[in-house]
Amino acid sequence: MTDKTIGTGGDYSTLQAWEDAKPADIVGSGSIWRGLQKNQNFDVTGSVTPILVIAGSTTDATHYTELTTETGASFRDNASVQSNALKYNASNGASISQDGGSANVIEIEENFFRMSKLQVKGTPTGGSNYPTCFDGLSGTYGGVIIDGCIFETHNTNYVGRLQCASASVLKNCVLAQLGESAGAIFGCSFSTNLATYNNSFVAADDLTTPPANLFNNDFASGYTSKNDAWYGGGTTTLRTSSNGTWTTGFSDCSTVPTGVTGSGSFSGAFQNVNASTQDWRAKTGGNLIDNGTTDSTNAPVDIAGTSRPSGSAYDIGAWELVQAGGSVRIPALLFMEGYTG
């Protein structure tokens, strides 16, 4: 593992320098090129270029590029992670954001790239054709894993898109669409073998014009969804095409695929569903609680690091509600010698 810190006082002061410094042949280097973002916000205003493009290196399943956070720097390491609203908040942990302009934040064009524990927000104002927070458009990569991140957009474009050419995974993430008249929250058209597990795909309930659909899966092959929450306020149809295998999903949409329970209560599922006060933690007694399928491979812990299950079964979506007798993950910073709590 080649760990490099990113941020003020780190090995690299910018994300782009860290990415450019990675070997062209990561397989030949015999290591994983891992970037550890410090607890700070990287923000670009008004650009037409992605903040970060991951591309150009030779990788494989055990030698790849990974972007995550330094110990203690993630929102999930925050001492108040169980009480903080689950939403993008740069004050809670490491974040990347783009304001204005017309580009996405992170472009993924490399096999086996991994990203975890980060917050990403896009607020473009230009006529962007690209999903806002993350985008893998080329359809030439595979093996990508995105885990435990918070994504938020204020735009008509998707929050994220993965058009992978081979098996890739999005899991334990929140994708929040706060833009009016969006095409969808997430897209995977033309993808092959994309899987999504225990994510919360949400569009604010008080949008004047909710997304036309929550999910664009046109021409996708081998798509799998398990324990995902799909909520869109006034959106009636979850997906654009009738493909994929769906297991124990929940939605407020009335038209849903087999394997998804539809017409659920949006406000009953989450702590707060409006754009200005959003909080995507699952609500006690809501239909996300204890209705999931066990998945110790992909979701042994939730977005906050809480072990699953806390109740009688896995919860649906990114958040596992801590129930009586369930375990709570203690943020690493509290494991100090002599700490008595």
Next chain:
Amino acid sequence: MAEMLVRIVDKINPDPKLDLLCRKRGDVVCIMPDGHGWSEAEITNPEWTIVKFPGVSRDKLDHFIHVDRNQDGKLIRRCANSFDIDTHEQRAQARTLAAPLQPGEEAIGVSLASEWGESDIQTMTIVKPALEQKS
């Protein structure tokens, strides 16, 4: 008010498709505000240099970090526009120093308005990487 981190050594991948997505000499890695706190690795890496444009707004230089896409919007090349480090470095040398720049030395550039058509780009500074280990 901007500073650019510029690659001065080609990054090469034997796979030609991946090689197009690697930065080459003259490709800009990132653009940061005046006075940005570059890390030691960024200052000393012999594959990079830092070019400073005091008083020049970032948006005047933004085209240097544009990626190149095909008609479908797919990324085909890492950088659409390179910074001609060779020409500008020669100009800087001719203007201020008779001898070639040594590591750690700076060169004060000349007006670049005629080349770029930007009337308010007046000076630049090329910071050579310090190749010697600091004591």
